[in-house]
Amino acid sequence: MNRIDSRKFKSMNRRELFKLVPVVALGAFAIPKFQKPLLKTGLGFSDWASAKVFRKGHLAPTFSDSELTPFDRFPLNTYDVDDPGVDFDKWTLTVAGEVRKPGDYTLAQIQALPKISQNARHVCVEGWDVIGRYGGVRLSDFLNKIGADTTARFVTVECADDYYESLDMATALHPQTLLCYEMYDRPLTREHGAPLRLNIPTKIGYKQAKYLTDLKVTRVLDRVGYWEDQGYSEFYGL
Amino acid sequence: MSTQAIAIDDPKTGEVTEAVYEHPLIVRLCHWINAIALFVMVGSGLQIFRAFPSFGAKIPQKDLIHWPKAFALGGWLGGALQWHLTFMWIYMASGLVYVGYQLFSGNYKQVLFVPRDIPGMWPMVRHYFFFGPKPPEKEAYNPLQKQAYTSAIGLGVLSVLTGIAIWKPVQFSWLAWMMGGFHIARLLHFLVMWAILAFVFGHLVMVILHGWNNFFSMLTGWKKNPEYLTK
Numbered sequence: 001m002n003r004i005d006s007r008k009f010k011s012m013n014r015r016e017l018f019k020l021v022p023v024v025a026l027g028a029f030a031i032p033k034f035q036k037p038l039l040k041t042g043l044g045f046s047d048w049a050s051a052k053v054f055r056k057g058h059l060a061p062t063f064s065d066s067e068l069t070p071f072d073r074f075p076l077n078t079y080d081v082d083d084p085g086v087d088f089d090k091w092t093l094t095v096a097g098e099v100r101k102p103g104d105y106t107l108a109q110i111q112a113l114p115k116i117s118q119n120a121r122h123v124c125v126e127g128w129d130v131i132g133r134y135g136g137v138r139l140s141d142f143l144n145k146i147g148a149d150t151t152a153r154f155v156t157v158e159c160a161d162d163y164y165e166s167l168d169m170a171t172a173l174h175p176q177t178l179l180c181y182e183m184y185d186r187p188l189t190r191e192h193g194a195p196l197r198l199n200i201p202t203k204i205g206y207k208q209a210k211y212l213t214d215l216k217v218t219r220v221l222d223r224v225g226y227w228e229d230q231g232y233s234e235f236y237g238l
Numbered sequence: 239m240s241t242q243a244i245a246i247d248d249p250k251t252g253e254v255t256e257a258v259y260e261h262p263l264i265v266r267l268c269h270w271i272n273a274i275a276l277f278v279m280v281g282s283g284l285q286i287f288r289a290f291p292s293f294g295a296k297i298p299q300k301d302l303i304h305w306p307k308a309f310a311l312g313g314w315l316g317g318a319l320q321w322h323l324t325f326m327w328i329y330m331a332s333g334l335v336y337v338g339y340q341l342f343s344g345n346y347k348q349v350l351f352v353p354r355d356i357p358g359m360w361p362m363v364r365h366y367f368f369f370g371p372k373p374p375e376k377e378a379y380n381p382l383q384k385q386a387y388t389s390a391i392g393l394g395v396l397s398v399l400t401g402i403a404i405w406k407p408v409q410f411s412w413l414a415w416m417m418g419g420f421h422i423a424r425l426l427h428f429l430v431m432w433a434i435l436a437f438v439f440g441h442l443v444m445v446i447l448h449g450w451n452n453f454f455s456m457l458t459g460w461k462k463n464p465e466y467l468t469k
Contacts, residue, residue: 002245004245009246012460016458017457020457022271023267039317039321054409061411073295073296125315126315227316232316233323
């Protein structure tokens with residue numbers, strides 16, 4: 001057994017204690033000046049990882065009709081009680097950005113594309129979820145119709161209620177990402193975003209904007225989304 | 239014992255004490271980093287839970303408990319998610335490095351609960367909870383400690399798996415399925431947190447009961463006069 005002097009033992013202990021200094025680095029999170037940028041970096045890293053694990057061909061689970069949440073139990077946000085004042089007769093989806101055929105598209109033009117119906121899980125960032133039935137056209141079909149440059153990175157939408165959102169191109173082209181005009185086999189009701197909303201089973205709820213009025217294909221984002229710009233995750237893929 | 243023991247001479251009193259290097263640096267670093275990360279994960283997790291304090295349907299919603307905001311971290315759902323999605327990496331990394339190091343170094347042998355520890359559990363329970371005689375300590379960790387620390391690692395793994403299941407129920411749909419589906423996984427994630435907190439509570443009680451010498455060993459690595467060495 002090694003023998004050492006008690007003073008030497010004390011200094012050895014001090015050295016060992018000093019080696020724990022890296023732990024103190026976490027204290028940076030407690031400093032107000034560093035907290036915000038550090039958390040933004042952390043959330044950004046999570047978003048980067050989320051985009052990495054996203055698989056283009058991997059489908060979200062779908063469900064049988066018997067598993068559907070009854071339509072009257074499908075939650076609504078309190079602000080959806082307010083009527084955004086969409087004039088359905090004059091409504092068009094205004095398309096702009098990196099597309100060959102920009103302009104105004106009527107609901108009939110959109111509905112002329114192949115119709116898809118799917119029973120998918122809607123997950124809210126709050127933690128609850130429901131299984132809903134959605135009908136619409138693939139966003140990828142619509143992007144094809146308008147001649148979108150799919151090498152552009154984002155598809156953004158604007159809404160009649162001043163909501164706005166953005167999607168990464170990989171998710172926009174996913175086969176389950178819909179421009180949705182039906183829920184439970186009936187035209188969208190006002191509360192659910194009539195006449196046109198997004199349904200994206202691979203994304204969290206707040207990405208699935210309602211009351212669409214504008215769609216743009218773009219390489220840069222000047223803003224991300226209504227909630228994202230207040231601090232929510234930008235990617236939030238499920 | 240794989241740990242190294244030394245004898246310390248006090249030139250003034252002539253006393254000789256023994257000390258053992260029980261906790262390697264990597265273990266100590268991971269312990270404290272994980273402790274902080276766990277604190278943040280629990281605090282922010284409870285704030286996230288406040289957004290929907292239920293495990294049933296959204297409509298009609300039956301709130302399970304109104305968790306006070308004072309015992310939550312992040313201020314609001316978005317803020318709490320920033321903390322949660324940042325510190326989960328630190329939580330996982332410290333856990334992975336710890337387990338990896340323990341396996342690689344062989345240090346796990348002193349703390350991993352194995353079947354031959356089972357017979358020694360009851361005497362420890364009798365001692366701790368029913369005033370039974372103290373069983374002699376032959377190793378750095380007694381059977382009940384091994385059981386507790388090994389379970390804690392299991393709970394840590396489960397907290398990560400249930401967390402991934404509710405964060406990525408589409409990309410990791412197989413994991414969500416293994417965890418009993420989205421609803422059960424969310425409930426499990428919540429229950430695992432309480433199980434970990436129960437472990438932490440027991441851990442802190444024992445740390446307080448065993449005093450400074452034991453506590454300092456997680457700071458410096460060295461423990462003076464451990465029972466298993468002197469007896």
